[in-house]
Amino acid sequence: MPHRAQRWVIHLVTLLLMLGVVAVPATEVATIKVLRGTVSVERNGQILPGKLGLALEVADQVVTGVDSAIGITFQDNSLLSLGPNSRLTVDRFQFNSTTHEGAFETSLKQGKLAVISGKIAKHREDAMKVRTPASIIGVRGTEFVVEAAARR
């Protein structure tokens, strides 16, 4: 009986590893390309220090400190940057690199954001959305800046 139980554990671990291996490249949606000051990435309740080259995933929250900034390039060539004391979550990112169909949603919880939209917004109006605490911005292929004031 213990043998059988052990075998099950091994099968389960193997399966999880396989899922993990398959899942890793698919979940990377962007890369940190520019980094100034103190930046962290909150992922699944953990806080990772921001590093050049770090891959971002859906549901990550990027947080910048005082006098800090970060520049991120997404897989559809969208470019985003955050200024100091800012928080941004990546809510959704789907992109078909052949057809350029996709959906891209982020939320600026606080601070300053600059956006140069990429292939997703170019392919279809409003496929890219940026939320602020008070509004939803539907992007129609463009460059813009947004500020979300700090909430008390």
Next chain:
Amino acid sequence: MRGLVSATIVFTAALAGCANEPTDRLILLPGANGKVGRVGVSASGAVPTVIDQAYGAATINPSGKIVQKTAERSEVQHDFGSTLDALPPRPISHTLYFENDSDILTSASAVEAQAILAEIAARPVADIVVIGHTDTMGDASYNDALSLQRAEKLRKLLIELGGDPRRISAAGRGERELLAPTSDEAPEPRNRRAEISVR
């Protein structure tokens, strides 16, 4: 009495202004090529307010009121300068051409290549994809191999110039994606090429 009235006005102004109210703000910028895009701003599920002029701006207060304005260029620089400075370099792509049935660059492309490849390799954390192509001379499987060889040659060059091998991929598309469409077995210099995309 007069004192009370004045006090009330100041208080109201403070409420209506942005002193206490966490107001969100958006400013549309002209694109790199001078072209201005569009955004639609909506609050509380209302019909979006469309902004499509350079430096067109909107403020949105917590109750969902949207006020349109025009921002000054100096205001953008003052308030968003350090944010804009952190934008990553724009993705670029280049095409380089090869000699007939060879992974050697044409002399014109070889001259261009030095500057292009050095600039690419110097970009921080650049993700590079090199895709090789051929013309329609020779059979398809031979051209698959030749196109990959062309891409690999450039990949090697980029690594020699300091590019990160883990971030540079090479692939061959053989004679499937002709830049200049031709019949089969047609020599065509424009099709003997590799495209380098940098993100």
